[in-house]
Amino acid sequence: MKVLAISGSPSRQSRTAKLIDKVSGLLQEQDIETRLVTIYDFPPDALIYADFAHPTVQDFQQKVKAADGIIIASPVYKAAYAGALKVMLDLIPEGGFAGKPVLPLASGGSPGHLLAVDYAIKPVLAALKASDIHQGVFAIDSQIGKGDGGEALLAEELDLRLTQAAQDFIEQLPLTPPRARRDADTRHVISRISL
Numbered sequence: 104m105k106v107l108a109i110s111g112s113p114s115r116q117s118r119t120a121k122l123i124d125k126v127s128g129l130l131q132e133q134d135i136e137t138r139l140v141t142i143y144d145f146p147p148d149a150l151i152y153a154d155f156a157h158p159t160v161q162d163f164q165q166k167v168k169a170a171d172g173i174i175i176a177s178p179v180y181k182a183a184y185a186g187a188l189k190v191m192l193d194l195i196p197e198g199g200f201a202g203k204p205v206l207p208l209a210s211g212g213s214p215g216h217l218l219a220v221d222y223a224i225k226p227v228l229a230a231l232k233a234s235d236i237h238q239g240v241f242a243i244d245s246q247i248g249k250g251d252g253g254e255a256l257l258a259e260e261l262d263l264r265l266t267q268a269a270q271d272f273i274e275q276l277p278l279t280p281p282r283a284r285r286d287a288d289t290r291h292v293i294s295r296i297s298l
C-alpha cells in the first residue's frame with residue numbers, strides 16, 4: 104500500500120511538513136509506504152511552464168498514478184492554498200485522483216482561515232475526481248512548536264486530530280493495490296462480455 108504526500112509549502116522550515124511527518128509516521132506504523140513530493144523536487148521551469156514532457160513531471164505523474172491514497176498539505180496564503188501547490192496539481196492529468204482517497208492538511212496563522220480547506224482545496228480535489236475527500240485537519244501556527252533539538256512539538260489537541268485523521272484515512276484506503284483492482288475490473292468486464 105502506497106500513499107503519496109504532496110506538500111505545497113515553499114518554505115524550507117515548513118510547519119505544514121510537520122503535519123505530514125506526523126501522519127506519515129502513523130501510516131508507516133501500519134506498514135503503509137509513504138512518499139513525499141515538494142516543489143523542491145522539480146526544476147522551476149518545469150513547474151512554471153507546466154512542462155508535461157519533463158522527466159521529473161512524468162515521474163511525478165507516475166507516483167500519483169501508483170499511489171493508493173494522497174495527502175495534500177498546504178499553508179494558507181492570502182486566504183487560499185499556496186500557489187506552489189497549484190502548480191504541482193496542474194501537472195496531474197484529468198481524473199488523476201480517481202479511486203484515491205485524499206487527506207487534506209493545512210496550516211495557517213489565523214483560525215479565521217480554517218475554512219480555506221473547504222472553499223479552496225476541496226473543489227480542486229473534486230475536479231481531480233478524488234474518491235473520498237477527508238474533512239481534513241487545519242492547524243494554527245501556535246499549535247506547531249519546536250523542541251530544543253529542533254524536533255516538532257505539536258499541541259496535544261492537534262496531535263489527537265491528526266491521529267484520528269490518519270486512522271480514518273487508513274480505513275478509506277482500498278484493500279487491494281491499484282494493479283490488482285485493475286485486473287479484477289478487467290476480469291469483471293470480460294466475464295460480462297462473455298455472458
Ligand SMILES: Cc1cc2nc3c(=O)[nH]c(=O)nc-3n(C[C@H](O)[C@H](O)[C@H](O)COP(=O)(O)O)c2cc1C
Binds near residue numbers: 112114120179
Ligand atoms: C505570503 C504569506 C501569506 C499568508 N497568508 C495567510 C492567510 O491569508 N491566512 C492565514 O491564516 N495565514 C497566512 N499566512 C501564514 C501561514 O499560512 C502560516 O504561517 C503557515 O503555517 C505556514 O506554513 P509553512 O511553514 O508550511 O509554509 C501567510 C504566510 C505567508 C508567508
